[in-house]
Amino acid sequence: MRRGKKWLPKGWAARVPATIVEPMSGNHPRRGLTLHNEGVDRDCTPGHVVALARYVVGQRINYHAVWCPRCGQWAQCAPFTAAARSQVGGPVWKGASANKAGTVNIQIAVAAYGYRDFTRTHLRGAWVLAEIMDAHRIPWRARKVWGLGASRSVTSWMRSGVHGHQHGPQDDHTDPGSINAAALFREARRQQKARRARQKAKR
Numbered sequence: 001m002r003r004g005k006k007w008l009p010k011g012w013a014a015r016v017p018a019t020i021v022e023p024m025s026g027n028h029p030r031r032g033l034t035l036h037n038e039g040v041d042r043d044c045t046p047g048h049v050v051a052l053a054r055y056v057v058g059q060r061i062n063y064h065a066v067w068c069p070r071c072g073q074w075a076q077c078a079p080f081t082a083a084a085r086s087q088v089g090g091p092v093w094k095g096a097s098a099n100k101a102g103t104v105n106i107q108i109a110v111a112a113y114g115y116r117d118f119t120r121t122h123l124r125g126a127w128v129l130a131e132i133m134d135a136h137r138i139p140w141r142a143r144k145v146w147g148l149g150a151s152r153s154v155t156s157w158m159r160s161g162v163h164g165h166q167h168g169p170q171d172d173h174t175d176p177g178s179i180n181a182a183a184l185f186r187e188a189r190r191q192q193k194a195r196r197a198r199q200k201a202k203r
C-alpha cells in the first residue's frame, strides 16, 4: 500500500464509512496502532465483519478497521489519518485524548474474539496489518506486557508502536487480553513477503 494512504484498496477490505471523523491532535510525533477485540466469542459466519463494522459505526465507536483473523476479512470505517472514537477521551498529553494523542493512532478491532488469544489462530489476512503499519510508518514494536499487569502509563502510551486498548491511560478496558505480539508481527511479515513475491512472479 502507498505511503500515507487513508483507505485500504477496495479489493482488500469492505468499506463501511463512519459518519463522524475527528482530526488527530498532531502535536506529538507518536505513531501508534491500538488493538481491540469484539469482547465476545463468536462463530465466524459470512458477513460478520461487515456486520460488526456497521454496528460500531451506528454506535459512533468508529474503529478504523475491523478484522477477523479466522476468515481473513477486513472492513474499514474511518480514514487512517483521522481519530477513531473507540477509547475514552481525557487529557493525556497536553490536552490530547488517548484517542487522538499523536500523529496517528490506528485502531483495529479483532472480530469474533472475546478473551481467547487470537494470535494463536492461523491469522488469515495479517498481511493487511503489515501493509497498514508500513504505509503509516508504525514502528514494529509492541508493548511488552499484555494481559494481567499491563501498564496504563502515559509515558509508555506516548511511545510509537503497537498497544492494546488495555494500555490506554484513564481507560478501564482490558481487551485484547494476553496476546503474543511477536507472533502476530512474525506472521504478518511472513504473509506480506509471500504475497509480494507472488505478485512479482505474476508481473
Ligand SMILES: [Zn+2]
Pocket (backbone or CB within 6 Å): 043, 044, 045, 048, 049, 068, 069, 070, 071, 072, 073, 112
Ligand atoms: Zn470471520
